[in-house]
Amino acid sequence: MFSLTVDEAAERLGVGRARIYQLIRCGGLSAEKVAKIWLVDDQSVEARRAAAPKVGRPIKSKSTKTTVKTYTLMNRTHEVLTFCYDDTVRIFSDAGEIVDAQRAPFGLVSPRGRSVSAKALEYWWKHRSIPRTRKGLESKLAQLGLEAAAQIPFKSLGLSLSDQYWVRPQDCVVEWSDINYFENDFTELSDEGDWLADVGLDSPDNTSEGELPKKWICKGGKRVLLKGGTVLGQEPYNEVVATKLFERVLERDEYVPYRLRAGKGDPACQCECFVSSVEEYVPAYYVRQLMRQPNHRSDYQHYLDCCAELGVDEVDLALSKMIVCDDILGNTDRHWRNFGIVRNVETRECRIAPLFDTGTSLWCKATLGSLQAGDFSFATKPFYEDANRQLRLVNDYSWFDPDALDGFADEVAGVLGENPALADRVDYVCCAVQGRIDRIVRML
Structure with missing residues (x-):
């Protein structure tokens, strides 16, 4: 009935x-x-x-029959292209019909919009999957009876809270309005429990990229991302310190604010989803593939050219702010997927993405011995590994107010001091931060 x-x-x-x-x-x-x-x-x-399924890895069948399924890659309500996936051997087949190349993920469709290689599709899906290096994933795969992390996103049709893409199986009757996580609640409604508890269920955790522990929750009608840390748990505190810096020198829409999670448990921070229900975050990695890079063109200038082609304004200024802030914080992980643009998938208008994910900073991976010895060096990304060389790319400091940073090192000490595990490191980190600020002021 x-x-x-x-x-x-x-x-x-x-x-x-x-x-x-x-x-x-x-x-x-x-x-x-x-x-x-x-x-x-x-x-x-x-x-x-x-008939609830039993936990554990399934018994391998002796049959050689493959399980090839056909899917349509969707962008909200728009059909983009079709492809096949063999779950037995975990291989993508070359895409079939391309319906709407303009709404495909950046870098997936050939420049003329005629083809999609299985390699490009596999790479895109790989970065839509939890990396195998995330702690606890191996045991989670065994619990789900899966062999590879790339199989997990299919559990929730590839839905994400970073963009509007999803995969619709052949003869599927499900509609976007019924399943998307921007408008529909998902499994986990609280911030308690195991970080991987909802992986494999109808959860955006299935498509959460990055090595640090993280999970999405619904809180007061908003979508909130929780992020943990590594051994000392410094990364969540670093995100709060970065927010304190951004509040001093940037406009409110230029960064994603983080705050510490209240309550017990391992250190964690939280932030709200920064894209709307009609937007997608496009990493700079894909933006730079919009055009072929001439041999004489630097990575920095080529990225500016690609953004200009998309009609994005004031990118040079935004990169200057990013580089200076990352330099003050000693950020070592501003790789090409950790900054970019936001595109409206309906109008295709683009804007600069706010700064986010600054957890791997403040010399959190440096040994205590190196800090005690006064070694505050660090390698930068994305344009140059040498911090000083990358800082020389900045040619606009009109937005930078040195007076706004008075007392910032003390504020850093206050935030990091909340983590007892960092007690021996705080003074050295604050010294390094003040040193970076003083250097920029001298340059000016």
């Missing part, structure tokens, strides 16, 4: 709405649509609950 709403079925099965739609799509639940509302058969829900 088709009597249960999607919410009621989700409550009975202990899953989220997106998972119910996914089960309807694949035939795991019987349902029919009445006046634009899905009604689920209560008997199929009870049968599903009684």
Whole structure:
């Protein structure tokens, strides 16, 4: 009897709405649509609950039959292209029909919009998957009965909170409005529990890139990202320090503010999602592929040229602010995926993405011995490894107010001092920060 709403079925099965739609799509639940509302058969829900899958790696079949499935890559409600994926050997096939090349992910479709290689598709999907180096992922894969991290995003149709892309299986009846995480709540509603607890369920955690522990939560109707740290737990405090710096020298829309998570547990920080339900974050890695880079053109200038082609204004000024702030903080991880632009997928208008992800800074990977010896050197990204050489790329300091940084080193000490594990390092880090500030002031 088709009597249960999607919410009621989700409550009975202990899953989220997106998972119910996914089960309807694949035939795991019987349902029919009445006046634009899905009604689920209560008997199929009870049968599903009684036959809950067992935890553990499945027994390998002796059959050589492959499990090739056809998908449509979607951008919100727009069809982009079709492709095939063999889950048995975990291989993408070359894309078939390209429906809308203009709405494809940057760098995926050839310049003339005629083809997509399996290699490009695989690379894009790889960075839509949790890296295997994230702590605990190996045991999580075993729990899910999967062989590779690239299989996980298929559990939630590849949905993310960084963009609007998703994959729709062949003959799928699910609609964007039913499943996207911008408008629909997902499995985890609190900030407690294991970092990987919701991986494999209907959660944006399935597509969370990066090595640090992280998870998405719904909080007061907002989408909030939680991030942890490594051994000393310094990274979350670094994000707060970066926010304090940005508040002093940048405009509010130029950075993503972080704050420490309240309560018990390992150190963690949190920030709100910085793209809207019609936007996508495009890493600079893909922006720079918009045009071929001439041999004589520097990476810096080529990136400016690509942004100009997209109609993005004041990129030179934005990069100057990024480089100076990263220099003060000793940021070693501003790689090509950690800055970029934000594109409206409907109008295709672009803007500069706010600064985010500054956790790997403040000499958090330096040994205590090197800090005690006064070695405050660090390698930079993305344009040059030498910090001084990269700083020389900045030719506009009109926005920089040295007086705004008075007392900043003391503020750094106050934030880092909240973490007892950093007690022996705080004074040295503050000395290094003040040294970077003094150097910039002398340059001016």
